[in-house]
Amino acid sequence: xxxxxxxxxxxxxxxxxxxxxxxxxxxxxxxxxxxxxxxxxxxxxxxxxxxxxxxxxxxxxxxxxxxxxxxxxxxxxxxxxxxxxxxxxxxxxxxxxxxxxxxxxxxxxxxxxxxxxxxxxxxxxxxxxxxxxxxxxxxxxxxxxxxxxxxxxxxxxxxxxxxxxxxxxxxxxxxxxxxxxxxxxxxxxxxxxxxxxxxxxxxxxxxxxxxxxxxxxxxxxxxxxxxxxxxxxxxxxxxxxxxxxxxxxxxxxxxxxxxxxxxxxxxxxxxxxxxxxxxxxxxxxxxxxxxxxxxxxxxxxxxxxxxxxxxxxxxxxxxxxxxxxxxxxxxxxxxxxxxxxxxxxxxxxxxxxxxxxxxxxxxxxxxxxxxxxxxxxxxx
Amino acid sequence: xxxxxxxxxxxxxxxxxxxxxxxxxxxxxxxxxxxxxxxxxxxxxxxxxxxxxxxxxxxxxxxxxxxxxxxxxxxxxxxxxxxxxxxxxxxxxxxxxxxxxxxxxxxxxxxxxxxxxxxxxxxxxxxxxxxxxxxxxxxxxxxxxxxxxxxxxxxxxxxxxxxxxxxxxxxxxxxxxxxxxxxxxxxxxxxxxxxxxxxxxxxxxxxxxxxxxxxxxxxxxxxxxxxxxxxxxxxxxxxxxxxxxxxxxxxxxxxxxxxxxxxxxxxxxxxxxxxxxxxxxxxxxxxxxxxxxxxxxxxxxxxxxxxxxxxxxxxxxxxxxxxxxxxxxxxxxxxxxxxxxxxxxxxxxxxxxxxxxxxxxxxxxxxxxxxxxxxxxxxxxxxxxxxxxxxxxxxxxxxxxxxxxxxxxxxxxxxxxxxxxxxxxxxxxxxxxxxxxxxx
Numbered sequence: 171x172x173x174x175x176x177x178x179x180x181x182x183x184x185x186x187x188x189x190x191x192x193x194x195x196x197x198x199x200x201x202x203x204x205x206x207x208x209x210x211x212x213x214x215x216x217x218x219x220x221x222x223x224x225x226x227x228x229x230x231x232x233x234x235x236x237x238x239x240x241x242x243x244x245x246x247x248x249x250x251x252x253x254x255x256x257x258x259x260x261x262x263x264x265x266x267x268x269x270x271x272x273x274x275x276x277x278x279x280x281x282x283x284x285x286x287x288x289x290x291x292x293x294x295x296x297x298x299x300x301x302x303x304x305x306x307x308x309x310x311x312x313x314x315x316x317x318x319x320x321x322x323x324x325x326x327x328x329x330x331x332x333x334x335x336x337x338x339x340x341x342x343x344x345x346x347x348x349x350x351x352x353x354x355x356x357x358x359x360x361x362x363x364x365x366x367x368x369x370x371x372x373x374x375x376x377x378x379x380x381x382x383x384x385x386x387x388x389x390x391x392x393x394x395x396x397x398x399x400x401x402x403x404x405x406x407x408x409x410x411x412x413x414x415x416x417x418x419x420x421x422x423x424x425x426x427x428x429x430x431x432x433x434x435x436x437x438x439x440x441x442x443x444x445x446x447x448x449x450x451x452x453x454x455x456x457x458x459x460x461x462x463x464x465x466x467x468x469x470x471x472x473x474x475x476x477x478x479x480x481x482x483x484x485x486x487x488x489x490x491x492x493x494x495x496x497x498x499x500x501x502x503x504x505x506x507x508x509x510x511x512x513x514x515x516x517x518x519x520x521x522x523x524x525x526x527x528x529x530x531x532x533x534x535x536x537x538x539x540x541x542x543x544x545x546x547x548x549x550x
Numbered sequence: 551x552x553x554x555x556x557x558x559x560x561x562x563x564x565x566x567x568x569x570x571x572x573x574x575x576x577x578x579x580x581x582x583x584x585x586x587x588x589x590x591x592x593x594x595x596x597x598x599x600x601x602x603x604x605x606x607x608x609x610x611x612x613x614x615x616x617x618x619x620x621x622x623x624x625x626x627x628x629x630x631x632x633x634x635x636x637x638x639x640x641x642x643x644x645x646x647x648x649x650x651x652x653x654x655x656x657x658x659x660x661x662x663x664x665x666x667x668x669x670x671x672x673x674x675x676x677x678x679x680x681x682x683x684x685x686x687x688x689x690x691x692x693x694x695x696x697x698x699x700x701x702x703x704x705x706x707x708x709x710x711x712x713x714x715x716x717x718x719x720x721x722x723x724x725x726x727x728x729x730x731x732x733x734x735x736x737x738x739x740x741x742x743x744x745x746x747x748x749x750x751x752x753x754x755x756x757x758x759x760x761x762x763x764x765x766x767x768x769x770x771x772x773x774x775x776x777x778x779x780x781x782x783x784x785x786x787x788x789x790x791x792x793x794x795x796x797x798x799x800x801x802x803x804x805x806x807x808x809x810x811x812x813x814x815x816x817x818x819x820x821x822x823x824x825x826x827x828x829x830x831x832x833x834x835x836x837x838x839x840x841x842x843x844x845x846x847x848x849x850x851x852x853x854x855x856x857x858x859x860x861x862x863x864x865x866x867x868x869x870x871x872x873x874x875x876x877x878x879x880x881x882x883x884x885x886x887x888x889x890x891x892x893x894x895x896x897x898x899x900x901x902x903x904x905x906x907x908x909x910x911x912x913x914x915x916x917x918x919x920x921x922x923x924x925x926x927x928x929x930x931x932x933x934x935x936x937x938x939x940x941x942x943x944x945x946x947x948x949x950x951x952x953x954x955x956x957x958x959x960x961x962x963x964x965x966x967x968x969x970x971x972x973x974x975x976x977x978x979x980x981x982x983x984x985x986x987x988x989x990x
Contacts, residue, residue, distance in 0.1 A: 271748060381756075382740050383990070384776035385675040385682060385898065386788035386944070386965020388804040404808075463811070471811045496813070504813045505796060 273307060273343040276350045283354070292353060300349060302330035306342035311335060402457070406465035406481070409474030414465070414481070462493035470501045470510050478510055488519045495526035503535035503542060511542060521545065604780055606753040611973040613781035621977055626730070627769060628973050637764045642754050644706060648715065650758065653703040655693045661686050663714045664705070664739075669899065672741045673776075676964070679802050680898040680909060684739075688895065691873045692738070692990050696861040697722050701762050702735065706751065715743040718755040720763050724857040725772055725987065726849075727974060731857045735763040736989055737773040737972075760972075771972035774989050776965065783854065783971055784948075784980040788963035789955045791943040792819045793936040801900045801909060803942065804961070819959060823937070825877075825930035827922050833876035833890070838864045840887040841878065848918040852949065852986025853976075854969075867892055867916065874915065877934060879922050888921035891931045893943065894990065912938075914945035915988055928954045947982040 280300070292300075305312065312332040317324040334342065405413045458464050466486050469477040478498075482488060489497050499519040502511035511531075515521065522544035524530055530544045608614065611628040641650045654660050665686045674681045684692070693703055698721050706716035720735035737759060742751045763771060778785075790804070795815045798804045806812060833841060842863040849855040858866070867876045872895050879889035892915040900906045912935045919927050935943050945951050945960060946967060954960075969985060 381773045381775040381779075381970075382673055382738060383682065383774060384788065384965040384967050385673050385680055386790070386963030386967075387675055387680070387802075388790055388798075389962050389964045390805050407808075468811075471813050472806075473812075501811070501813045504816050 269340060269343050269347075272347055276347050277304065279354070280350060296349065296353070298326055298330035300346060301327050302332075302334050303342040303346040303349070305331040306334050306337050307339045307346060310339065311337075402465050403459050403463065403468045406468040406474070406477055407472050409469065409472060409477045411474075411477050411480055414477060458490070458492070462491065464490050464492075464498075466490070466498045467492055467496075467501055470498045470507060470514070471505060473505065473507050473510065475510055475513065478513060482513070482517045488514055488517050489523060491523070491525070495524070497523050497525075497531070499523075499531040499542065500525055500529070500534060503531040503539075506535070506537055508537070508539065511539065515542060606756075607780045610780075612779075612970065613783075613975050615780050617975075618781055619978070623975060623977070625728070625975055625977050628975050629769070631767070631769045632764070634765070634767060638761055642758050642761065644751075644754065645749065647709055648706050649709050651705040651707055651714075652701055653705045653714075653717070654700060655690055655703055661690060664689060664717055667714050667717055667743065668739065668741050671744050672739075674901075677802075679901055681901060683897045683899045683908065685872060685895070685897065687870065688873050688990075689739075691865075691870060693719055693721060695721050695723075695865045699762070699766055701765070702759065704755070704759055704762065706755070715746055716751050716755060717741045718759045720759050720771065722766075722768065723772070725770075725854065726857045727854050727971070727976060732770050732974065733768050734971075734974075735759075735768055735771040737771050738990060770974045772987065772989065773970050773972065775968050775970065778968055779970065781970075782968035782979065783976050784969045784982055784985045786946045786948055786967045786969065786982045786985065788965040788967065789945050789947065789951075789960035790963050791932060791945070791958060791960040792941075793821070793932065793943055794941040795819050797906060797909075797941050801903050801906050803909060821929075821933050821936045823933075825933050827879055827889075827926055827930050829880045829882050830877055830930050831880060832869055833867065833878050833892075835864070835868060837878060837887060838868065841867060841876075841890055844887055844890055844918050844920070845916060848920075849916075849986045853980050853984040854971075855986025875912070875934070875938070876915075877931065879927070881921070889919045889927050891917040891927050893931060893935060895940075896990075909942070910940050912940045912943045913988075914943065914951065917949070917951075919950075924950060925954045925957055929958055932958060946988070948985045948988065949983065952983060 312328065312334070314328070316332070317328050319325055402414070404410075459468075463471075464486065466478060466481045466488065467490075469481060488499075491497055497519065499511060499514045499521065500523075501507075502514055521531060521542045525534075530542075532538070532542045532544055535542065613628075617623055644650065653664055655664070665684070668689075669681070669683050672682045672684070702720035702722075704718050705714050707714045718737070718740045720737050723734050723736045724731050725734045726732070737756075740752060740755060742749070742755070760771070763769075792798050792804060792815075795804065795818075796812060799806055799812065799815070806815060838860050842858060842860045845858055845863065845867075849858070856862070867874065869876050874892060874894045876890065876892040878887050878891075880886070881888050893912040894915050896911050896913055898909045898911060900909050914928075914931075917924065917928065917931070932943055943960075944963070945955065947955065969980075969987065969989075
């Protein structure tokens, strides 16, 4: 009886073991396939290729599951229609030239990489695959006789070529490019062959628009005077509400030191009571930059509604003037920031304050919003 | 594909990819891998672009870099005209699916087709934020000056779909270089559909327009480009004057410095509501003779400038709504026309901005001052441009423009414009202030 049990048990274990083994193998194989799939099918890369004929995978080769099929194509097409609704039929055969160039750039790159000893190692499998694709792309289907089995390398190469069967050269170039791009994502950096995004446009502007007018815009100079602006004003200027809240709410925040340092104020880190902190921050909200502008001025100037709202909710004085006598409402009027101006007025911003040039906010507003008209006796 | 006759064939040295040499890849996987890969990529790309950089222009009768500054070469035509019978009679070959057409810009339909091609595919800035959007009226104006040739308005379309995919034009102009007035073609609006870039259609387009210009017994041409080709007669710089600074900042045409407020910027660029100069008014048809006299006299001082007659002035400078605007100063006492200024309208599409779709730009055209200071005259031009709703006023540093650029708060642009002459040699490069020519 126990013999029988032992016997069953070992059979059971044997079965389980062989099942696991099989499973392991299948996982290994599928993983390998998956990897290949990743290297080959990268739909973003082949955005606009119309293949000249329906893709035929050579000889029903099981090892080539990834030749662009219908799915890829639909993706390609939708990817294609970015800025106008051209029918894709117009472009039949057009891209092959681009493909040629990209392909030759890729092969040149590969040759240079191969010559460079320090470059990364490429697995033998992949090398063979590249070889096969290269042969298809440059010479077409394999028609040379099979080398003898003793010449291992030659035989392996021949196999790699032969198994691709009658794959169209364009397809081979595409796959070649995909593998290279997968291996060296940066290979086309600054190249004439990157077919996606800005590079393509840059290239076209240099290559195919050799003459004509030029679109020019202001030179943007990088400024280094950022240091001079206090952190709270910079946050307000950028509408960085999050950091402003940090400044205002969370006790002594990380940026506190820098913040205070920038004011050249000696502080006592042992601020004891919560009230002191609040008062302190209240003071900060009111503090002005070298031009007399508060954080509210900056937030209004750049049109950050939420930031202005936050500052107002912290009881910042809405009517503080900059060195030219202008309040935040003057700024809102000059910059035509209507919703912010409404917010300011709701928070009792004065409409009857003149700046140093004698202008009410209303005077500076091209749109002449009636609701900021000053309620003062007119002498006109 | 059999239609690659204009494409460059891959260089021979590229025919040696590593799979042929399996054993040469070294397993040394150092930290430098990525940088060295980048370096290699860069090197390969550089060598490829370098080798074909001016493959086309080196075959053309244009000033070559190697000849520049060589005083032994005579100024004037580089090649003599060939007998008309020797000019190639058939168009150049196009890739199979495409065909040449002559674009009849008189018809609304053709005009729309050309407009659409250009609006979607013409010049963009480096960051692809803006694209020129020449209006239909502008195109009709620019392409149909007195004596224009329809055959110089050349399109390429797809045979099957009839879709217009490329365009190039020439218009006739008499341009004076030093003391010689030369019949030239002004070549412009070269545009290849975005999806056909890399077909290297442009050289064929240029050759074809050259051929058609030759067929009219004209052997010289003028053109501009943003890139340096062999060889510019002058390199000019664009300057910009903000009229609507808030919008320019919002669309990314200009930027606020970190310490600069919008409020102060707006104040800085504020302009009066109406022109200051007494007698400043719009040019009218009856002003054509006076403006022509004024302009001809003024343009004499420049080394290269157009030779305008009254017909030209009527076409190029008489105001056309949203195409070209011209103003002049008429003396209150003598009723003489003493000063003149003009600008043309070239809007651009703002690509991918939620709030704005168009940037309306005025481009300084021809300006003449004899009595009114140029500074004041141009300030009045800015005022009317602002009044008409332009966002920015652009000017090159050609002619006497440098006099007013900085003073009137123009800021330097990132765009340089190179001027070129085809089949005409000048022995020295001109300063922008020696150039009296504005191409559209």
